Amino acid sequence: MTHKIAVLPGDGIGPEITEQAVRVLTALGLDLDLQTAPVGGAAYEVQEHPLPASTLELAKGSAAILFGAVGDWKYDSLPRELRPEQAILGLRKALGLFANLRPAILYPQLANASSLKPEVVSGLDILIVRELTGDIYFGQPRGVRQLDDGPFKGERQGFDTMHYAEPEIRRIAHVAFQAAQKRGKRLCSVDKANVLETSQFWRDIMIAVAGEYPDVELSHMYVDNAAMQLVRAPKEFDVIVTGNLFGDILSDEAAMLTGSIGMLPSASLNASNQGLYEPSHGSAPDIAGKNLANPLATILSAAMLLRYSLNEAGQADRIEAAVQAVLERGLRTADLYESGTTKVSTTEMGDAVLKALK
Amino acid sequence: MTHKIAVLPGDGIGPEITEQAVRVLTALGLDLDLQTAPVGGAAYEVQEHPLPASTLELAKGSAAILFGAVGDWKYDSLPRELRPEQAILGLRKALGLFANLRPAILYPQLANASSLKPEVVSGLDILIVRELTGDIYFGQPRGVRQLDDGPFKGERQGFDTMHYAEPEIRRIAHVAFQAAQKRGKRLCSVDKANVLETSQFWRDIMIAVAGEYPDVELSHMYVDNAAMQLVRAPKEFDVIVTGNLFGDILSDEAAMLTGSIGMLPSASLNASNQGLYEPSHGSAPDIAGKNLANPLATILSAAMLLRYSLNEAGQADRIEAAVQAVLERGLRTADLYESGTTKVSTTEMGDAVLKALK
Ligand SMILES: CC(C)[C@H](C(=O)O)[C@@H](O)C(=O)O
Ligand SMILES: CC(C)[C@H](C(=O)O)[C@@H](O)C(=O)O
Numbered sequence: 119m120t121h122k123i124a125v126l127p128g129d130g131i132g133p134e135i136t137e138q139a140v141r142v143l144t145a146l147g148l149d150l151d152l153q154t155a156p157v158g159g160a161a162y163e164v165q166e167h168p169l170p171a172s173t174l175e176l177a178k179g180s181a182a183i184l185f186g187a188v189g190d191w192k193y194d195s196l197p198r199e200l201r202p203e204q205a206i207l208g209l210r211k212a213l214g215l216f217a218n219l220r221p222a223i224l225y226p227q228l229a230n231a232s233s234l235k236p237e238v239v240s241g242l243d244i245l246i247v248r249e250l251t252g253d254i255y256f257g258q259p260r261g262v263r264q265l266d267d268g269p270f271k272g273e274r275q276g277f278d279t280m281h282y283a284e285p286e287i288r289r290i291a292h293v294a295f296q297a298a299q300k301r302g303k304r305l306c307s308v309d310k311a312n313v314l315e316t317s318q319f320w321r322d323i324m325i326a327v328a329g330e331y332p333d334v335e336l337s338h339m340y341v342d343n344a345a346m347q348l349v350r351a352p353k354e355f356d357v358i359v360t361g362n363l364f365g366d367i368l369s370d371e372a373a374m375l376t377g378s379i380g381m382l383p384s385a386s387l388n389a390s391n392q393g394l395y396e397p398s399h400g401s402a403p404d405i406a407g408k409n410l411a412n413p414l415a416t417i418l419s420a421a422m423l424l425r426y427s428l429n430e431a432g433q434a435d436r437i438e439a440a441v442q443a444v445l446e447r448g449l450r451t452a453d454l455y456e457s458g459t460t461k462v463s464t465t466e467m468g469d470a471v472l473k474a475l476k
Numbered sequence: 477m478t479h480k481i482a483v484l485p486g487d488g489i490g491p492e493i494t495e496q497a498v499r500v501l502t503a504l505g506l507d508l509d510l511q512t513a514p515v516g517g518a519a520y521e522v523q524e525h526p527l528p529a530s531t532l533e534l535a536k537g538s539a540a541i542l543f544g545a546v547g548d549w550k551y552d553s554l555p556r557e558l559r560p561e562q563a564i565l566g567l568r569k570a571l572g573l574f575a576n577l578r579p580a581i582l583y584p585q586l587a588n589a590s591s592l593k594p595e596v597v598s599g600l601d602i603l604i605v606r607e608l609t610g611d612i613y614f615g616q617p618r619g620v621r622q623l624d625d626g627p628f629k630g631e632r633q634g635f636d637t638m639h640y641a642e643p644e645i646r647r648i649a650h651v652a653f654q655a656a657q658k659r660g661k662r663l664c665s666v667d668k669a670n671v672l673e674t675s676q677f678w679r680d681i682m683i684a685v686a687g688e689y690p691d692v693e694l695s696h697m698y699v700d701n702a703a704m705q706l707v708r709a710p711k712e713f714d715v716i717v718t719g720n721l722f723g724d725i726l727s728d729e730a731a732m733l734t735g736s737i738g739m740l741p742s743a744s745l746n747a748s749n750q751g752l753y754e755p756s757h758g759s760a761p762d763i764a765g766k767n768l769a770n771p772l773a774t775i776l777s778a779a780m781l782l783r784y785s786l787n788e789a790g791q792a793d794r795i796e797a798a799v800q801a802v803l804e805r806g807l808r809t810a811d812l813y814e815s816g817t818t819k820v821s822t823t824e825m826g827d828a829v830l831k832a833l834k
Contacts, residue, residue, distance in 0.1 A: 198676070233593060254612075255671055265641060277615070282633065282635075285631055346728045346737075370703050
């Protein structure tokens with residue numbers, strides 16, 4: 119059976135990093151049909167929209183999407199609905215990609231890269247499960263209105279709506295509990311239940327779902343405390359589950375703890391395991407086209423693609439082992455270079471991973 | 477003129493740390509009228525409410541409030557409106573304490589306490605200005621409802637409303653710009669304008685107010701990126717201004733970067749400089765009553781009280797210099813003890829600060 123994969127390189131370093139991941143995917147000897155389409159600013163340039171209908175159709179009809187990165191300062195003055203980031207929000211919504219898996223892993227070889235003390239982060243391996251299609255990201259009503267009573271009568275007010283329905287919380291809870299079952303069996307649900315109704319409801323449903331997973335230990339933490347504990351003792355976490363907004367903040371904070379965000383992949387899945395796979399870092403327009411970018415987060419995203427959407431865990435293992443091997447050999451792109459290691463370019467890093475594939 | 481000050485010790489370590497701050501305030505030779513009242517769980521025990529009317533009246537009629545800490549696990553099962561934290565939300569709202577000033581300072585003597593590498597955080601001195609009476613904290617409507625259409629028809633949904641009116645944004649902007657003028661003249665406004673209408677509106681108003689402060693350099697950062705940059709290179713910030721929810725998360729993250737949250741005071745001010753002053757840390761019920769807690773954050777909060785509500789900058793300087801002096805002498809409570817320093821109790825630390833007052 120041929121697996122159709124949409125390749126959406128996007129902006130900045132997107133094209134050069136996805137190119138390396140495509141080389142790796144192609145080398146595995148699987149029956150893959152890879153089709154490329156523009157997205158983000160690159161799509162806006164040719165079709166006046168960051169997520170053209172043809173790109174969306176390709177994505178919908180594929181088993182998985184390999185996504186590079188989108189965004190560039192030069193689009194900052196466009197109206198919001200035409201900015202590159204809207205492509206990613208549009209894909210998540212249109213495909214129902216509600217489950218975002220964001221591992222924060224610090225490879226022992228890279229422990230120096232972190233701004234934290236090595237003993238605090240070396241060997242870090244936590245998984246953040248972020249809900250990705252609900253919350254205040256898409257909630258209606260939202261906008262700017264003129265107030266017609268209250269203390270600010272006659273004034274303008276910006277507003278948004280945060281909300282979660284029970285089935286939305288249940289399905290992300292199941293993803294998170296099942297992920298925890300395959301790991302350390304500890305799940306920490308992060309909310310702001312001391313202030314928000316949405317959070318109290320979220321917490322109640324998490325507790326209800328926990329009954330189906332007696333082997334997983336569920337705990338709860340307020341988001342402000344979670345932001346602190348990630349800095350203080352990140353290794354105390356196993357799996358974290360949280361809503362879209364808090365997940366946006368905490369998954370980036372956790373990624374930066376490793377100091378090696380160029381290494382971190384992500385997966386965004388829907389109920390049928392169709393998924394979008396992208397590096398956790400951005401489009402880095404300042405180094406685009408210079409053959410400097412680290413392609414490993416995208417290559418590891420391709421590994422996640424094989425594991426979650428194509429059910430090819432063995433092939434995913436092959437890629438992950440190859441990445442480990444090149445790190446072990448001391449190869450580093452510029453972002454992670456330190457004395458005693460060997461500096462390589464984007465394409466040389468791709469070459470090395472290909473060579474290391476067993 | 478006599479200055480009336482409400483002392484609200486609260487729960488856990490609250491009473492023992494405020495006691496030391498009261499000793500320091502009393503030793504200054506100012507004309508102060510200090511009156512104590514229960515708050516939080518301690519108030520619930522005696523008056524069945526975390527913020528009894530008599531406590532609220534005392535607070536309203538005082539120039540400033542010295543607040544300890546509230547909260548204990550034993551109140552977790554109370555209905556939300558009776559839990560200790562509601563006292564602090566109630567005081568903020570009733571007194572209109574919209575401007576929360578949260579310094580994150582790492583004293584050079586304590587650089588080892590941080591989980592970050594000393595070179596990343598030593599000498600850290602940033603100020604977070606958090607809006608404290610608006611945003612999703614108090615927005616209506618909120619609750620749990622049954623949906624009567626849409627994809628989740630018939631299901632329950634938890635919901636909250638985020639909003640900011642233009643005058644709310646303007647007044648916190650002025651506080652932040654003026655704080656920046658007295659410091660490094662760089663202000664970073666944190667929002668999520670790529671997703672939220674409230675944030676885009678916030679950003680537009682910040683830009684409008686910036687016109688009145690040509691000497692301050694205004695920048696903007698998304699909250700996810702801010703959570704990352706605080707970990708990567710916190711010393712690159714000077715003053716951060718943000719909304720209530722993002723400020724809750726980022727000010728705690730920034731505090732934990734220092735590793736010495738027992739040292740960090742905070743101020744919450746209204747338009748007439750009436751203010752509530754409290755340590756940034758919690759009530760720590762596990763060490764309550766053991767004479768172990770660090771009173772310095774509360775003593776430094778008393779210094780902020782003198783500076784902002786009583787206009788006694790010279791007295792504030794005296795207290796801050798005394799705290800510096802005891803650190804320099806190597807005195808440490810248990811939270812910051814390391815070999816080569818001298819471990820002292822809560823009361824001994826209070827004694828030392830009193831002695832060091834010039
Ligand atoms: C680009 C932006 C809309 C997006 C988000 O906030 O979800 C990004 O920060 C992410 O985390 O993927
Ligand atoms: C106790 C809680 C309601 C409060 C808040 O979220 O504002 C606290 O976390 C704080 O930051 O003072």
